[in-house]
Amino acid sequence: MVLMPRPSRRWRAGIAVGALAVLLAACGADGGGSGDEAGGRPYTIGLSNGFVGSEWRTQMVEGLQAAFAEYQKEGVVDELVVESADTDVNGQIQQIRNLINRDVDAIIVNPNSETALDAVFREAIQQGIKVLAIDQAVTSKDVTNVVIDQAEWARISAEWLAKQVGQGGSILVVNGIAGHPANEMRWGAAKAVFDKAGVKVLTVADGNWDQATGQQVMTNLLATYPDVDGVWTQDGMAEGVFRAVQAAGRLDKIKISGEARVGFMRLWNAGRADGFESIGVVNPPGGAVSALHMAVNVLDGRKFAAGSISGNTVHVPIPYTVDQATFDQQWGKVSGESDAYSLDGSLTREQAAEFFQ
Amino acid sequence: MNVPARLRDLRWAGVQLSGVATVAMLVVAVAVNTALQPNFWGGYALTSNFATFVPLVAIAIGQTVVVLSGGLDLSLGAQVTLASVVAVQVVDGRLDRLPLAAAAALGVGMACGALNGLVVALLRLQPIVATFATSFVFSGLALVVLPTPGGSVPIEVTTAYRDSVLGVPVALLAIVGLALLWRVLRGHRVLRHVYAVGGDAEAAYASLVPVTRTRVWAYVLGGLFAALSALAVLANTGSGDPFVGNELTLASVAAVVLGGTALAGGRGGAGGSILGAMVLALVTNIVFFADVPTTYRQLVNGAVIILALALAGIPALQKRRPAA
Incomplete structure (x- = not known):
């Protein structure tokens, strides 16, 4: 190892101390906040x-x-x-x-x-x-939270599914991630709908809001519960759930709550000839x-x-919901988009202004 | 060269910043940032920048100790996560429980470090693989302790962390405190042994340095600094999150290298790593204030860091040549 001559080390230490001193001086000199002159366009x-x-x-x-x-x-x-x-x-x-x-x-x-x-x-x-x-x-x-009501979002598709399977019908549930706030709000609302409608929830599993995981989970569930009338799932997994049910050859028997994304709507569109029905609530x-x-x-x-x-x-x-009645109209607008595209909507300026005094 | 002379030569290396290159990079980073961000020296900007630095500075010092011993700890970020969620569960928003929470965090960090040390030094597993594996144990435990984000830190703590004392940001004082802690450790026999073991384990063994024990100590000290990083993270975020520290691991290694500490072990010091950590954080700011389009930001960020890492390596190359 080469010994560094001492003056050089002192010199470097000096720079460090000097830099620190400048820094401290700067901190001391300028204590004022920045840019409080907000207000006024633009x-x-x-x-x-x-x-x-x-x-x-x-x-x-x-x-x-x-x-x-x-x-x-x-x-x-x-x-x-x-x-x-x-x-x-x-x-x-x-x-x-x-x-x-x-x-x-x-x-x-x-x-x-x-x-x-x-x-x-x-x-x-x-x-x-x-x-x-x-x-x-x-x-x-x-902070002002500007969000959709996750409970209402879940309620719409849950009510549709409850009507489809009827009182006494039994369903499976593929949720997002247990413990995630949005998941808890959605499932809490959906469960209340099913309880009220007398729909039996056989089991609840997590699909991590991921198509591949959703498909895998659904495949396992179908093996365990062969006699079900429907599946309630959240967005991001409906395509996987559909494929699992399709692979089991049970699309005609099992009702699936869907999602308002192009990938799922493509499957939905193809299945309509065989009478497949679903719903997609826009997030x-x-x-x-x-x-x-x-x-x-x-x-x-x-x-x-x-x-x-x-x-x-x-x-x-929630801007709108895709169902049997509105499918053709919505599909016409988005069929050219990629599979991952989510159907969209937002408030107009006038609508947003109505939230204010 | 006899051993005492060599140790004396190394004594100042840590505080003295291991390379001119690191100091130069920090100066350039500060200068560029000042040019791009008019209020860089303003009160809020300074306080918030230092508040951003502290977690990375602490974990970088921990990584330095481990690297100096000839090892590498890829679980440090997971240790930060685990220590922070344990602390937030203990403190539960109550100021009177703060000392207990800090003690719990430090205990968790050192226990994690001890486990790593045992696995690496006693079982002789490769540090990279072994600590990568323990990182999953620690992040898994963190999820058990705090399954969903939550818990709160007393508001006094988060406020104090952002405050200034006589115009000097508390976060800057925290960094000075961390540097002093390193300085104290640097004078201790354990750190001298760490340098010896990292430099040449066989020679250290022949000189009656307890090699295995020293390696374990290096990981324990790494865990200690990870726990200090966890406390800084909590003061910075004000709440617990079971994924909070994981990205700090690689940044800590980058900070160590930027600081001029040799990954082979035995050479360098935490002074450089502290500056390296600041350079890393400033690069992110610079890329933002330079108005690099969002899609290119990560790319530019990575490229600048590679450039900085290459610059940090130049003095080492020169040292390797025969004495000029």
Whole structure:
């Protein structure tokens, strides 16, 4: 090993101490907060998205960009700062801090955690920034959740299935991820529907909101419970469930609650000749667009009307449902899209304005 | 060279920052970030940047100790997760339980480290594979302890973490504290043994250094710093999440390399790793403020880090040449 001459080491240590001193001096000198002069158009909006592995999220970002461009033309907003990358909670905290440092006026966030971003949301609020959470509600009281009512979303397809199998009918359930907040809300509502309608739930299994897993789980369930009348499942798994039932040759006997995605609708379309019926409730990526409309209203200084907000959550209505009656109309619009495409919808500006006083 | 002289030569290496290259990179990163982000030196930006640094700085110091001993710990991130969920379950939003929660986190971290140390030093399994395997044990345990995100840290803690004392961010003081802790350990016999074992295990053995025990200690200290990282994560997030720390593992290895510590062991120090961790975090900021389109951001981020890793390796190449 080569011995370093001592002066050189001192020199380096000196740089370190010097750098630290400069840093401390800078910290001491500037204690003032940044950019509290919010208010007044044009607004800068930030988007923080911590997961990019699905078509749904891509649609969400692209939809937001399109809606933003219209506002931009009118001079209502000037810049959309997008932070979108696969990351964990620590990474999303950094995303949000970067947006705060960018002096945005409002942040629209699709949160990776229901709770673990609360502290950084408080930082944003303290800098005078409005925060709106979409897709997944968060617990922070400082944040306005702009989400669909997951319970209502589940109730629509559960009621359809209960009617199909009738009182005394027996069904299987393929849920998302046990313990996940959205899963619990959906299943809680669906179970109440089935109990009330006298439908027997034979068993509940988890398919992780994944087509392949859903198919595997359904195949196992069919082997264990050969005599069922229906399956209730959530979005992201209906295609897998369909394929499992199809492979067992029981499409004519087992009713399946479906999803409003092109892949499933393709199967549904092919099965219609043999009398296959289903339902798809839209879980819209366009929630980001609805949130943008609301963000503009909030930044304009308008307050939510008393009846439109409960706690800190605003429920955006579910745009529409695909069923036997509307299938042809909807399928005509989306049949050219890729299998992963989710049917979409969002509030118009006028509809969003009605949520305010 | 006799051993005492060599040890004396190494004594300052850690605090003194293992390479000019690392300091230069930090200076460049700060300069570029300042140029791109006008309010970089503003109160909020400084506080929030340091708050972002602390978890990575702590885990990078832990990884440094393990790497110096000639090992590698791919379970450190999972240890952060496990220690943080245990702590959040213990503290349960109550300030009076904070000391107990911190003790629980430290205990969990050191126990995880001890398990790694035993597996690597006693059973003689390859550190990369063995710690990769234990990482699944730890993240699995974390899911058992806290199946869904939740739990809360007392608001006093999250507020204090973002506060400043006489204009100096608390998070910066935490980093200084971590550096001092390293400095204290550096003067201790265990760390001298770690350097000796990582440099040349057989020579260390011949010099009556307890090689096996030293290796176990290196992993235990790694776990200790992982637990400190967990506490910083909790102060930063304010809540528990059973997946929170897993991405820190590879970042900790990158920070160690950026800091100029040799992955072969025996050479380097945590001073460089601390700066390396800051460089890593700043690169993410720079890519954001440079307005790189979202789709290219990960790509650019990775490319910049590879470039930085290559730069960090240059002094090592020069050292390898015969004395000039």
